Amino acid sequence: xxxxxxxxxxxxxxxxxxxxxxxxxxxxxxxxxxxxxxxxxxxxxxxxxxxxxxxxxxxxxxxxxxxxxxxxxxxxxxxxxxxxxxxxxxxxxxxxxxxxxxxxxxxxxxxxxxxxxxxxxxxxxxxxxxxxxxxxxxxxxxxxxxxxxxxxxx
Amino acid sequence: xxxxxxxxxxxxxxxxxxxxxxxxxxxxxxxxxxxxxxxxxxxxxxxxxxxxxxxxxxxxxxxxxxxxxxxxxxxxxxxxxxxxxxxxxxxxxxxxxxxxxxxxxxxxxxxxxxxxxxxxxxxxxxxxxxxxxxxxxxxxxxxxxxxxxxxxxx
DNA sequence: CACCATGAATTTTATATTTAACTATACCCT
DNA sequence: AGGGTATAGTTAAATATAAAATTCATGGTG
Numbered sequence: 001x002x003x004x005x006x007x008x009x010x011x012x013x014x015x016x017x018x019x020x021x022x023x024x025x026x027x028x029x030x031x032x033x034x035x036x037x038x039x040x041x042x043x044x045x046x047x048x049x050x051x052x053x054x055x056x057x058x059x060x061x062x063x064x065x066x067x068x069x070x071x072x073x074x075x076x077x078x079x080x081x082x083x084x085x086x087x088x089x090x091x092x093x094x095x096x097x098x099x100x101x102x103x104x105x106x107x108x109x110x111x112x113x114x115x116x117x118x119x120x121x122x123x124x125x126x127x128x129x130x131x132x133x134x135x136x137x138x139x140x141x142x143x144x145x146x147x148x149x150x151x152x153x154x
Numbered sequence: 155x156x157x158x159x160x161x162x163x164x165x166x167x168x169x170x171x172x173x174x175x176x177x178x179x180x181x182x183x184x185x186x187x188x189x190x191x192x193x194x195x196x197x198x199x200x201x202x203x204x205x206x207x208x209x210x211x212x213x214x215x216x217x218x219x220x221x222x223x224x225x226x227x228x229x230x231x232x233x234x235x236x237x238x239x240x241x242x243x244x245x246x247x248x249x250x251x252x253x254x255x256x257x258x259x260x261x262x263x264x265x266x267x268x269x270x271x272x273x274x275x276x277x278x279x280x281x282x283x284x285x286x287x288x289x290x291x292x293x294x295x296x297x298x299x300x301x302x303x304x305x306x307x308x
Numbered sequence: 309c310a311c312c313a314t315g316a317a318t319t320t321t322a323t324a325t326t327t328a329a330c331t332a333t334a335c336c337c338t
Numbered sequence: 339a340g341g342g343t344a345t346a347g348t349t350a351a352a353t354a355t356a357a358a359a360t361t362c363a364t365g366g367t368g
Binding site for chain 1 (some may be wrong): 167168169170171172173175176177178179180182183184185186187197223273274277278280281282283284286288290291292293295297298299300301302303304
């Protein structure tokens with residue numbers, strides 16, 4: 001089989017196609033969500049950290065890294081930025097002096113309360129290419145795909 | 155409705171859930187593909203550019219940026235790197251001296267021919283959480299989602 | 309108790325990417 | 339032809355992220 005034939009055959013392959021289409025869709029969606037978030041003066045990472053603290057309460061920096069998938073050095077960096085904006089504060093752990101908690105401030109909480117409604121509306125708009133039934137389908141498939149891929153990490 | 159209730163209600167919302175799950179799945183998959191590509195000494199962007207030239211022939215740098223969604227400054231950067239590795243060369247356009255083409259070299263072509271088979275195998279492995287039928291379903295849904303989101307960019 | 313392996317956070321360094329400013333060329337248009 | 343405007347690519351600066359080295363604290367074990 002020639003190079004060209006081999007390529008055209010491969011382009012039909014569901015695995016490869018899925019990878020390409022997953023990449024593009026996520027990129028398109030993420031770019032629009034990013035535009036939305038930037039209007040509020042945050043980038044998606046900062047927003048993600050703040051959201052985490054809002055919903056799950058104060059966390060050791062370490063844990064934040066695990067949940068948001070960010071290297072420890074990067075955590076220090078974004079927590080610094082959020083602290084400068086006064087949306088969170090560092091709280092030393094009394095029992096274990098190696099540990100520092102990050103905790104959302106009242107200002108941070110109010111900030112999120114202010115922007116959530118419109119933010120959610122934007123996400124609905126951005127994803128309105130699919131009906132609710134299709135979204136549920138997509139969620140199931142993506143969950144399966146993602147969980148399996150994670151498990152493969154060795 | 156309290157903040158907490160509002161949050162828990164929102165967590166059920168298919169749009170928001172879809173966004174979260176799309177982000178995570180893509181991240182898991184992309185990380186593994188990245189590991190695969192790095193074994194060959196490239197990062198995903200370099201790989202993407204090279205693949206584009208392999209499949210679609212020489213391109214004005216400008217066009218590469220449009221197709222890969224990369225700012226013009228970044229194009230210069232990755233094309234420089236690929237040129238240093240001798241996987242591509244710059245070719246000035248004779249008709250329009252503003253334009254420079256990037257063209258894959260023989261070395262670059264051989265390189266991709268060497269790695270494609272295993273690369274495809276890896277992608278199959280990474281996506282094997284879904285059956286072929288599910289992949290086809292997911293492709294349709296993601297295509298629809300992505301195209302619609304792109305259209306929203308105004 | 310003293311030592312050492314581990315773990316958490318920071319610091320530093322490297323890499324990737326975007327944005328903005330700049331240069332050169334081409335096109336238009338009267 | 340000349341002047342204005344748009345386009346391609348590069349350069350430089352700013353930002354984001356990852357990777358590696360460093361510091362400090364803890365807990366276990368000989």
